[in-house]
Amino acid sequence: MKSKATTYVFLAAAIALYCLAKAAAVAVSAQPAPAARDIKIDNFTFGPAELTVPVGTTVMWANRDDIPHTVVSTDKAFKSKVLDTDEKFSFTFSTPGTFPYFCSIHPKMTGKVVVQK
């Protein structure tokens, strides 16, 4: 008997915690908290090559290649310094629009960030 009661208490506590957590999650996502998104540079490719994000998102590019690369906006909205292996570059998109970019050292490498309201 005793052990069964304990189980019920635990269950109730678990359900309560679950509900609390869910409420908290809803509360968080309702706020315009800017998320961070990653783009990997691997094998002379931006991955993903096309990324759609809400306004306010910070995008971070990380170079995983043995060769340096750059991240340069075609419309001059942003421009990284040269990124050696494992170096990173971040940019926060504060206006909506489509932002094509490329590696100015290896211009065949292209990508695009689509920023939505």
Add this chain to the structure above:
Amino acid sequence: MSEHENNELRPEDNADGVDRRGFLKCMAWAGTGAFFQMEGGVLKSYSLSRMPRLERPSAGGLSFVQISDSHMGFNKAANPDVVSTLKAAIDKINALPARPEFMLHTGDISHLSKPEEFDTVDQILKSAGPKDVFFVPGEHDVLDDDGRQYLERYGKGTRGGGWYSFDAKGAHFIGLVNVLNLKAGGLGTLGAEQLAWLQDDVKHLKHSTPIVVFAHIPLWSVYPQWGWGTEDSAQALAALKKFGSVSVLNGHIHQTMQKVEGRVTFHTAASTAFPQPQPGTADSPGPMKVPADRLKAVLGITDVTYVRGTHSLAIVDSSLA
């Protein structure tokens, strides 16, 4: 006027303006001393570690070497010691039976355009027999500053982004820059200003003048999918159409390749730092890791000999092994 100086197409010419006899003749002077294999219509010369020595040029002849892609500062698995392999290249040059007149360095001197990387290369090159080195920049030499540092170091007396020409024993050498202002999705670029300069530079030269063009990125379409080509190279070659002998020496692709197109021989040199894969044989053109005991076999120098009056220009690749 020799056959090479006649620019007119004859009916028996094929689409590329070269008849079979002309092609074989050009092949003969292009191929002296090197091992060739035709693959997919592309003539390739392979590094030969123990090739028979060429006869040295007679008086009035010209001999020079090309080195490329030192990538000083690179320290990844494909070659953690690019200092040693550059030194090995210089030892190879110093061991040639006759001292070459000068050296060409076809770019990517440094890996990250850092001052200390350029300093290290300059220091190592001082131990080379040939004292004059003619440079053109690679894309790794013009990072972050549009080539300002490169121009300060190597660009004295050059035009624009660092292009120039000079004469040596009757041959006309042209150093071109195709690594600046690259456009998204594109290849190497020469640009209108440089092309106009080139037209003007060769205007007064005789058709029989041997022309040697050197630039970092290949001036022929080696493999555009990997960016191995130059957008406006056709315009540069059109400016050189009147000449009977044009040799184009490039780097960038870290392997030797050769192609003959009419009166033009295209050649790419090996790197002194690390090899890159053959076109399309890997996911990307990144550094290729080979077993340590194989590395020197895939790095190298290019030895070029020109005998005045015979239109012959012999290009021989030699590995560091």
